[in-house]
Amino acid sequence: DSGVTQTPKHLITATGQRVTLRCSPRSGDLSVYWYQQSLDQGLQFLIHYYNGEERAKGNILERFSAQQFPDLHSELNLSSLELGDSALYFCASSVGGRRGSPLHFGNGTRLTVT
Amino acid sequence: DQQVKQNSPSLSVQEGRISILNCDYTNSMFDYFLWYKKYPAEGPTFLISISSIKDKNEDGRFTVFLNKSAKHLSLHIVPSQPGDSAVYFCAASDNNAGNMLTFGGGTRLMVKP
Numbered sequence: 001d002s003g004v005t006q007t008p009k010h011l012i013t014a015t016g017q018r019v020t021l022r023c024s025p026r027s028g029d030l031s032v033y034w035y036q037q038s039l040d041q042g043l044q045f046l047i048h049y050y051n052g053e054e055r056a057k058g059n060i061l062e063r064f065s066a067q068q069f070p071d072l073h074s075e076l077n078l079s080s081l082e083l084g085d086s087a088l089y090f091c092a093s094s095v096g097g098r099r100g101s102p103l104h105f106g107n108g109t110r111l112t113v114t
Numbered sequence: 115d116q117q118v119k120q121n122s123p124s125l126s127v128q129e130g131r132i133s134i135l136n137c138d139y140t141n142s143m144f145d146y147f148l149w150y151k152k153y154p155a156e157g158p159t160f161l162i163s164i165s166s167i168k169d170k171n172e173d174g175r176f177t178v179f180l181n182k183s184a185k186h187l188s189l190h191i192v193p194s195q196p197g198d199s200a201v202y203f204c205a206a207s208d209n210n211a212g213n214m215l216t217f218g219g220g221t222r223l224m225v226k227p
Contacts, residue, residue, distance in 0.1 A: 002157060002159065004157070031213065033213070033214075035217075041219050041220075042116075042118070042120075042203060042217035042218050042219040042220060043158070043203070043205075043215075043217040044217075045214050045215065045216070048212065048213065048214060055212060056211070056212055056214050058214065090157055090158070092157070094213060096213075097212055097213055098212065098213060099146055099207055099209070099211075099212060099213050100146070100163075100213075101213055102160045103160065103213065103215070104159075104160075105150075105157030105158045105159070106157050107155065107156050107157050108157055
């Protein structure tokens, strides 16, 4: 158990809809990262928050947004969903935001867009 | 453009033998490399890392080798155990990217008893 909690585990929704994925980091971790894994591919970095502030953005679509709240949990919002958004979405946390701080991943949210 | 590539989607090894998983990268700015292991229905877990100032790092049964000139790294598992059966991801970062990791596509390792 990594200590990172992601909810829900599974989500099935229709094209055009909006969903929110939630992540609670390990106790004491200030950084939260979101990754997307599509169709047995590698994980693609989406966004990094550190102590409530956005630190880095990857190839995140404009339809996607995220935030980290004062209690350090994070939410990833996906809107105007398309079939291609179907993927596993992983959240990871680390103590700091600097390199070398190991990432601890949650078990992911599997999103299916029909 | 895949900057980190794992060209073998799968690998099958007999228990007790050596498993060698390979990873190639194209971005010469990458200077820190990691291996993660992933079991089904779980998130990836950190296994071992190596900085570009080294060419080898060892942790128990796991050793990572880095060949900077070839932009190639490999993970050796000796001896392989059935519990090592999982998907292994190679990841890399550069000094300007903070803790943002670029992952390869993964290699599924099957260790047969």
